[in-house]
Amino acid sequence: MKVSVIGATGRVGKAAAFSLAEESVVSEVVLVSREKSLSQVQGEALDMNDAMAAKDIRVSITPTSNFEDISDSKIVVITSGVPRTSEMTRMDVAVPNAKIVAEYACLVAKHAPESIILVITNPVDIMTYVAYKASGFPRSRVIGLGNHLDSLRLKNLIAKHFNIHVSEIHTRIIGEHGDHMVLLLSSTSIGGILVKDFPQYQSFDVETIVDKVKNAGSYVINKKGATEYGPAFAISNTVKTIINDEKRILTLTTYLDGEIYGVGDVCLGVPVKLGINGVERIIGVKMNDKELEDFITAAKTVKKAKDEIMATLEGEINLSK
Ligand code: NAP
Numbered sequence: 001m002k003v004s005v006i007g008a009t010g011r012v013g014k015a016a017a018f019s020l021a022e023e024s025v026v027s028e029v030v031l032v033s034r035e036k037s038l039s040q041v042q043g044e045a046l047d048m049n050d051a052m053a054a055k056d057i058r059v060s061i062t063p064t065s066n067f068e069d070i071s072d073s074k075i076v077v078i079t080s081g082v083p084r085t086s087e088m089t090r091m092d093v094a095v096p097n098a099k100i101v102a103e104y105a106c107l108v109a110k111h112a113p114e115s116i117i118l119v120i121t122n123p124v125d126i127m128t129y130v131a132y133k134a135s136g137f138p139r140s141r142v143i144g145l146g147n148h149l150d151s152l153r154l155k156n157l158i159a160k161h162f163n164i165h166v167s168e169i170h171t172r173i174i175g176e177h178g179d180h181m182v183l184l185l186s187s188t189s190i191g192g193i194l195v196k197d198f199p200q201y202q203s204f205d206v207e208t209i210v211d212k213v214k215n216a217g218s219y220v221i222n223k224k225g226a227t228e229y230g231p232a233f234a235i236s237n238t239v240k241t242i243i244n245d246e247k248r249i250l251t252l253t254t255y256l257d258g259e260i261y262g263v264g265d266v267c268l269g270v271p272v273k274l275g276i277n278g279v280e281r282i283i284g285v286k287m288n289d290k291e292l293e294d295f296i297t298a299a300k301t302v303k304k305a306k307d308e309i310m311a312t313l314e315g316e317i318n319l320s321k
Pocket residue numbers: 006007008009010011012013032033034036037041079080081082083084097100119120121122123124145146149177226227231
């Protein structure tokens with residue numbers, strides 16, 4: 001299976017490409033960069049090839065600035081975006097990134113019309129909406145990654161607090177990949193037992209934990225300039241789930257049309273059943289009153305911001321839908 005990564009000289013793009021190249025289900029990785037970054041992306045590809053030889057992995061790694069090279073990709077990952085410093089919110093980069101994502105989504109629709117688009121660029125919930133509208137693809141084939149990474153970060157924190165293997169933790173962050181993320185505490189379990197039934201739950205400070213997840217990206221950016229391995233492995237995880245038709249339930253950004261408490265015309269992170277055709281089903285989650293209230297707030301906030309950005313872009317970008 002062929003997977004393309006756009007923005008491949010970026011820190012997330014190259015780490016994702018490297019992680020994808022290692023996956024046995026991926027036979028070709030196309031590293032797509034702007035013309036001005038072509039030399040750098042060629043260097044990245046050569047370096048990755050050496051690493052793959054060291055690991056006895058046979059995979060084709062193609063650096064390019066020509067979108068014709070993405071044809072027949074099963075999945076195209078869009079990571080391009082203007083840089084965000086630790087003082088900037090994801091919303092500060094929304095307008096310039098929307099233009100970039102819209103342009104690339106149109107090129108993907110032209111050159112890889114059967115592919116699945118996986119959007120990484122922030123603010124990812126709005127960028128997924130932009131890619132959905134610009135590509136004209138069915139919503140099942142336009143997915144955003146945000147809450148999956150947040151949920152992995154949360155799993156780590158819970159595993160540490162309860163001193164239990166991370167694979168035993170079943171939990172989810174839904175809503176916005178940003179300030180309005182919602183922890184589904186009511187359905188969080190460890191080894192099949194509700195988290196609230198564990199004795200250490202007394203000292204489990206939910207607000208602090210949620211704050212840590214919210215600020216995890218900025219914290220890393222502050223320390224080392226960017227997040228790389230976390231997003232990269234969350235991306236390869238998602239790609240593998242699709243290519244293997246695993247039917248796993250991941251929390252990904254998808255276009256909602258009223259499936260969850262009537263929320264519609266917005267892209268948000270929700271649990272989805274993921275298979276070879278992308279989103280096969282949106283899983284209607286049961287929430288307690290507080291979770292529902294927070295989810296509705298997330299929906300309203302993202303929708304308002306999305307409407308503002310779409311209005312700003314009107315006439316500037318080509319939208320198929
Ligand atoms: P980065 O290192 O700054 O790389 C971004 C890449 O985008 C650049 O290397 C460049 O790639 C391309 N680019 C930059 N300016 C551009 C422009 N004006 N037009 C077209 N392409 C441009 O950023 P990063 O750390 O990799 O992060 C990439 C994006 O992912 C950001 O929006 C970040 O916030 C987001 N992110 C999302 C998640 C998530 O969970 N959703 C997690 C981490 C990061 P080429 O020169 O190769 O084309």
